[in-house]
Amino acid sequence: MPIWALSPGGGVFPRQPRASHFWRRCCLTCWLARPPLDSWPDQNPNPYPKQRQNQRDVMKKLLYLLLFVSPALAVQQSPFDAPAAKPEFQDVQDSSLYLPMKDGTRIALDVILPKGLESGRKLPAVMRITRYGRMPVDGSIPQNFKFFPVHGFAYVLMDERGTGASFGTVRYGKATVGDMREVVDWIVKQPWSNGRVGAFGGSYDGTTAELLAASGHPAVRAVAPLYSDFNYYTDLLHPGGVFNDLLIRLWGQETAEEDAGAAAKRVETDSDGSLLKLAVAEHKQNFDVYAAARKAEFFDSQVSGLTGAWNDMSVTGVVGELKKSQVPMMIFASWFDAGTVQGTLRRFQTIDNQQRVFIGAWNHGGGMDANPFLPSGTPPVPGQRQQTLELLRFFQHYLKDAPDQASSDRRLYYYTVGENTWHSTTVWPPSGLSPLTYYLEPDHTLGLHPAAGRVSVQLPATSTGDKNRWSSQVTGGNISYREVMDKFEALPLFLGPALDTPIEITGQPLLRLRLSGNIPDADVMAYLTAVDPQGKTYYLTEGYLRLKLRKVDPSQQTLHSYLQRDLEEIPQGKEFEADLTLFPVSALLPRGYRLRLSLASGDTPQFAKSSPFEANIFSTSELELPSKPRPDFTRSVPDAGGKEPH
Structure with a gap:
């Protein structure tokens, strides 16, 4: 729009x-x-002079494309012909x-x-x-x-x-x-x-x-x-x-x-x-x-x-x-x-x-x-x-x-x-995918098997900055989360085990939260990232839910109708369910990478202000990923620009 x-x-x-x-x-x-x-280049010249690269930077990027991007694209013929x-x-x-x-x-x-x-x-x-x-x-x-x-x-x-x-x-x-x-x-x-x-x-x-x-x-x-x-x-x-x-x-x-x-x-x-x-x-x-x-x-x-x-x-x-x-x-x-x-x-x-x-x-x-x-x-x-x-x-x-x-x-x-x-x-979702389920464990890990217990967390508001997935619609600039990774790390998070085989995640992730607390009319923001063996973090996707609109409607793509009649009060002090979808993505993570889920109560100033709140998150909460193992993928993902990955 x-x-x-x-x-x-x-x-x-x-x-x-x-x-x-x-x-x-x-x-x-x-x-x-x-x-x-016929005389245009195949990329858009950077419209911001302060961001222009010198010739050495350009040559390094072209070499990077030759070494890493081109071989990957050769796996399947480009559809653009x-x-x-x-x-x-x-x-x-x-x-x-x-x-x-x-x-x-x-x-x-x-x-x-x-x-x-x-x-x-x-x-x-x-x-x-x-x-x-x-x-x-x-x-x-x-x-x-x-x-x-x-x-x-x-x-x-x-x-x-x-x-x-x-x-x-x-x-x-x-x-x-x-x-x-x-x-x-x-x-x-x-x-x-x-x-x-x-x-x-x-x-x-x-x-x-x-x-x-x-x-x-x-x-x-x-x-x-x-x-x-x-x-x-x-x-x-x-x-x-x-x-x-x-x-x-x-x-x-x-x-x-x-x-x-x-x-x-x-x-x-x-x-x-x-x-x-x-x-x-x-x-x-x-x-x-x-x-x-x-x-x-x-x-x-x-x-x-x-x-x-x-x-x-x-x-x-x-x-x-x-x-x-x-x-x-x-x-x-x-x-x-x-x-x-x-x-x-x-x-x-x-x-x-x-x-x-x-x-x-x-x-x-x-x-x-x-x-x-x-x-x-x-x-x-x-x-x-x-x-x-x-x-x-x-x-x-x-x-x-x-x-x-x-x-x-x-x-x-x-x-x-x-x-x-x-x-x-020719169909969506593509064939070969199945749910990979992680559980939000009391020790702040993403476990592959459910364990009894719960963890108390304080969900604060965060900020995804001025290069998030929404800002490009206004500025026309690029989308990059590299500058806010430290903010995600400061949030309540759950870290998965190192992957023992490469996996491809393709489709819409689903977070099934089971929580309790004295919670106001609040929002939950979930951010999914990947962490490489050196500790560098890469943005994958995110999703949100206004908790009062949590009533599930399986016929809807995001599992909720958002109709006024489906507004539900939040039960104070009692366990309740809140399912939220994250935006679809397709990403391949090499062996040794970890998935990380960070939670917040808001994203300012992007979204309307939401109150921070404390909640108990039960270990029956699930992160469900449409995925498939990709043992054929043996090339490690190179450093995204050296110091600051997305």
Whole structure:
């Protein structure tokens, strides 16, 4: 939901060039004003000068990749093999207009076409539907916005109702689908249209692309939701029922500024800007996102300012329509990017549309590598150039009938950190996995066999810093926990035995807590890390639970409904059960490594404040890991950058 909108060619672009801090946010699809695609490097240049490496550092990293990453990737062929494509056209032309909706609300559009398009030539259209500003306010055409047009597509950019230069007040989720459908009606009537439409985008704009697929419009043939959220409540704003305070507060501030005109490019017929002023004036009626999200604490809470609850804002609210549409999808996600991977797996399991899914170890947008077992600054695999070529091949297949068997296969590709290898599967979870269960012992160990007893612990709040899995959605920076490992070590923790054989953990870990105490309305945060034989620690995943929302619902991916009716008081002084899921991950740990579980009562300032509390944790508490032994893995994981592992 926060920050990024995908533009063709690589790098998620900051919505408008109105302030320098927006320009620093480089992810998958929009490095503005960059060189043509064929001249791009395969990694995103570091946008922060203070973090630039000298030539010796770069050579060391390249040598590291040759020695350790390349052999691992050779275990299974990389799924990224889309060839470079020669542009069909040399330049583009842009036009903009207001398109009235049936209720009279005017929606701002830009249409970028190949320059010199011969009369009678028909093109498919790809859309980007955004609330971050459809184009730079200065009217320029970013180099990467030319990518699809020079390869024979029309590129249609749309300011959502109540945002940018469009009139009206903002809507979210299923309430936006009607406007999208009317715009597609207009597109297919244009003289250049071949009657086929696709959409893509990153983060929020990925969600709008997926919502377009649910519109049921017959012209919509393919969409690519990239680094987007499937369920806003569980995957982003209230994971585990815990309010993600900092993320939504910052996002609310940013979007309020944009709705006030900072992201509004006037259409070309509005020569004096008077229409733009009227549109922006209507945006003043947009609701306060932060206040509404904070108040809507349950999944079925009515979100103030909207006509519905969280389900109506999310893709989960249109699952039936998506299934009926059978629109094919290309999806990129990361194990470490907020909770997006959770929704990606849920989608693959529950929606039978053709899906080509890639789950890697990237930051939000895919411009940086977030593999905790590789040095900081390692180029992402694949780079943004190759990610964009995969997107082009996908749309060429579905919108132009270009033959491509890979785009026709329903398959999920996932990257296993530690092994640093891509795998693929047609089902989730993959075959061969079984539960590996550890017990939380009274001596603060993770035991393989249950023992009687309990341990009393004081659960304090901690802080995961400003490079955690949530911050990248706001900053566009990398995801790294190396600077907070000492904070995890200071928490109540449980350390497992050294592994006698390598294991692969792939899927969603589950922590079954059995505890008692005089506990207020509190939260539990769980952090899973790996410790190598030298004592260096590597981040794996984390999970949370608001204890009053602990009622189990096995039909839910995270085992809880988060409905108001399922709120349960905490029994004071009595033993009770609290099951919480951690975010899915795929990691291979060599022989000799240990698993470590750390517990806290909060994460400030990321989440809403939660009271520290003392609890008795019974040894019947379990940590369940979907895993399998990997005796074939004999290579040890090298030092992730020397001094400071993730």
